[in-house]
Amino acid sequence: MNHKATFEQDGFVAVPRFCDAAELQALEAALARFIAERVQVLPVEHVFYEDKSDASTLKQIQRMHEHNGLLGKFFEGKPKRLAQELLGEAVIGKNLQYFSKPPTLGQATPPHQDGFYFMLEPCRALTMWMALDDVDEENGCVRYVRGSHTRGMRPHGRTETLGFSQGITDFGQALDARDEVACPARPGDLLAHHALTIHRADANASATRTRRALGFIYYGESALEDLAAHEAYQAKLTTEMEVAGKI
Numbered sequence: 001m002n003h004k005a006t007f008e009q010d011g012f013v014a015v016p017r018f019c020d021a022a023e024l025q026a027l028e029a030a031l032a033r034f035i036a037e038r039v040q041v042l043p044v045e046h047v048f049y050e051d052k053s054d055a056s057t058l059k060q061i062q063r064m065h066e067h068n069g070l071l072g073k074f075f076e077g078k079p080k081r082l083a084q085e086l087l088g089e090a091v092i093g094k095n096l097q098y099f100s101k102p103p104t105l106g107q108a109t110p111p112h113q114d115g116f117y118f119m120l121e122p123c124r125a126l127t128m129w130m131a132l133d134d135v136d137e138e139n140g141c142v143r144y145v146r147g148s149h150t151r152g153m154r155p156h157g158r159t160e161t162l163g164f165s166q167g168i169t170d171f172g173q174a175l176d177a178r179d180e181v182a183c184p185a186r187p188g189d190l191l192a193h194h195a196l197t198i199h200r201a202d203a204n205a206s207a208t209r210t211r212r213a214l215g216f217i218y219y220g221e222s223a224l225e226d227l228a229a230h231e232a233y234q235a236k237l238t239t240e241m242e243v244a245g246k247i
């Protein structure tokens, strides 16, 4: 099966070696520069730490494509072409994210559907996740519920997880357990999932191994955003995170 057919059938597809060693080296260098030079001047709601008084606990950066030449250029290139192929329509790049789960501190990602956060009609969008480290069951690989993108949106509720504020409230149904697939990945391997595909990840249980990844979000051109609702939710969330002292 080709990537599009697998994506349509399963709601996700793994693309091993999406980036080669040279591409990864360039991305790693751009990322290191970004973390050293830009992170401290970002809006507080675009950068999350497990402990905001400890820079080594950096856990997420949002909207990196808006700030950095090489990362932004990459975002508009190869992954965007794949997003177009998988969705079967022109796409708009929305977010380039960095995910890090430091050893022992990195928390679990609650089960969720990205479309719940995106607020699109129709829900035509996808997320790509590319490993920068070896990621497996020990340090919390991504897990998808195969075929869940065909069964609509599940109820979500507020979580306490910084960066993943909404989780599925009735997760754990028979099909969730039966159809869940763990997706270990090596640096440069890419996973792409539909915005309705249920996914989650365990915490980083390793004492020494980092668990870093880049995330790329693209919306299909046919998807209409409920911008007012989205902005209102983001504003409320930012206030809540500030009040809780998390950002």
Ligand SMILES: O=C(O)CCC(=O)C(=O)O
Residues within 6 Å of the ligand: 099, 109, 114, 127, 128, 129, 142, 199, 200, 201, 213, 215
């Ligand atoms: O890195 C993770 O644990 C989850 C990433 C994720 O949920 C996503 O990219 O949609």
